[in-house]
Amino acid sequence: METMTGAFASSADGRTVTVSSPPGGGIAAGDVVLVRPPGETDPIAVQVLDGVGNGVLLADPGPNAVGRRFASAEVGAAQAADLEALQAARGADLPIGTWTCGDVTVPARLRSQGFGRHTFLCGQSGSGKTYALGVILEQVLIGTGLRMVILDPNADFVGLGDVRDEASADQSAKLRGLDVRVLGADATGATPLRLRFTAMPRAAQAAVLRLDPIRDRDEYNAYLNIEVRSGDTDIVDVVRRLREGDDAARALAKRIENLGLGSWEVWAGDLPSASEVVGSGARVTVADLSGFMDPHEPVAVALDLIEQLWLQRGSRTPTLIVVDEAHNLCPAVPQGPIQTLLVERLIQIAAEGRKYGLWLFLSSQRPSKIHPQVLSQCDNLVLMRMNSPGDVAELTEMFGFAPPALLATSPSFTQGEALVAGTFAARPSIVRMGQRLTQEGGRDVAVPGV
Numbered sequence: 001m002e003t004m005t006g007a008f009a010s011s012a013d014g015r016t017v018t019v020s021s022p023p024g025g026g027i028a029a030g031d032v033v034l035v036r037p038p039g040e041t042d043p044i045a046v047q048v049l050d051g052v053g054n055g056v057l058l059a060d061p062g063p064n065a066v067g068r069r070f071a072s073a074e075v076g077a078a079q080a081a082d083l084e085a086l087q088a089a090r091g092a093d094l095p096i097g098t099w100t101c102g103d104v105t106v107p108a109r110l111r112s113q114g115f116g117r118h119t120f121l122c123g124q125s126g127s128g129k130t131y132a133l134g135v136i137l138e139q140v141l142i143g144t145g146l147r148m149v150i151l152d153p154n155a156d157f158v159g160l161g162d163v164r165d166e167a168s169a170d171q172s173a174k175l176r177g178l179d180v181r182v183l184g185a186d187a188t189g190a191t192p193l194r195l196r197f198t199a200m201p202r203a204a205q206a207a208v209l210r211l212d213p214i215r216d217r218d219e220y221n222a223y224l225n226i227e228v229r230s231g232d233t234d235i236v237d238v239v240r241r242l243r244e245g246d247d248a249a250r251a252l253a254k255r256i257e258n259l260g261l262g263s264w265e266v267w268a269g270d271l272p273s274a275s276e277v278v279g280s281g282a283r284v285t286v287a288d289l290s291g292f293m294d295p296h297e298p299v300a301v302a303l304d305l306i307e308q309l310w311l312q313r314g315s316r317t318p319t320l321i322v323v324d325e326a327h328n329l330c331p332a333v334p335q336g337p338i339q340t341l342l343v344e345r346l347i348q349i350a351a352e353g354r355k356y357g358l359w360l361f362l363s364s365q366r367p368s369k370i371h372p373q374v375l376s377q378c379d380n381l382v383l384m385r386m387n388s389p390g391d392v393a394e395l396t397e398m399f400g401f402a403p404p405a406l407l408a409t410s411p412s413f414t415q416g417e418a419l420v421a422g423t424f425a426a427r428p429s430i431v432r433m434g435q436r437l438t439q440e441g442g443r444d445v446a447v448p449g450v
């Protein structure tokens, strides 16, 4: 061990360690250092979790690390092998970029098993969230067998099947071998993004009709009692039959016409619906929600996808449900029946989805924009640059597993830097995201020169 001059460590309880180093001694919050108690040969790895040098003893990589009390231990810098061993001991296997401790930089890895939890990715606009999300999803696709459904509001992931030259031969072969389906509003695409009204659960159909179970008590009830026949393939068939019915049925037909539902592009008709595509065995389904004329269409198709995943939860198919710009689909204050039902179901998945292998990965600019009952269930955090002290304070409060001293450094992050903490991180650490292996969809627009 290469000792650091003037740095000492002690542990009064065998669990926490105090590391003292002279000012400018080169130890920062988040760093892993080695401490060697007097009379011992093997050092113990310790992560310093706050700026004044209080660390936590790590049980890995050295055996018997926890439980020993000591004073005046020498402190040394961790080497690349120590950092790699620490990550390996925690099962961190998915490389997402680099992790620098002191003068040493190693590949940063996430634990693939940690994706069996819900994840929140947060950072201000332009901090690199969508890019980072892409990097992480590519590695999840390469390194696990998880099925993925991506709700993509800005067509940012439409290039996920398009592998870049920078990918290694091995990465490229794995990514090219995946069944990636990109669905969008545009009917000229290979498979358009569609929704089958008649296959939706009744409450979801009523939500599309913007019927509120309390406010529109009578109409809602009339709708529940109307038979949807197996011969009905589309909302157009439903309207035709409603027109032939009694007063209540005719009122519902008028409602559908007045809402302009008949002219929505999103109805499947003879085409497969998005949830049928997911059910057909696609490894990745990218639902590009941009490009619909009516703003209710993307929310309705997202609702159908989530409802069908929930209905089929008994199959226990491990599925990562990715929602970029999650404030659109999972807002703190939902608006209207479609969004309200969608948020209710996302809350249910946040609370109970783990039992069925349904895991959420949500991304947004501010924690307060996302429904708190979903956010509070997230056991993984990726935090990118965040200027607002109020937002950092809220995250500190909500994500107790992320060390406050590391959260507090987020205003100084550059684009592509992130704090990763929680079940999927070997240790809470500040990482620099690596390069994308597939094409980015909607890159930022540059100001043209003259």
Ligand SMILES: Nc1ncnc2c1ncn2[C@@H]1O[C@H](COP(=O)(O)OP(=O)(O)OP(=O)(O)O)[C@@H](O)[C@H]1O
Pocket (backbone or CB within 6 Å): 123, 124, 125, 126, 127, 128, 129, 130, 131, 132, 365, 415, 416, 433, 434, 440, 442, 443, 444
């Ligand atoms: N690590 C990175 N390496 C290279 N380019 C990056 C990186 N991170 C982000 N960028 C680029 O910076 C721009 C903004 O990044 P990105 O779209 O990921 O930000 P964002 O946090 O998702 O912003 P918003 O909240 O507005 O959606 C994009 O053009 C992206 O290509």
Ligand SMILES: [Mg+2]
Pocket (backbone or CB within 6 Å): 129, 130, 131
């Ligand atoms: Mg983005």
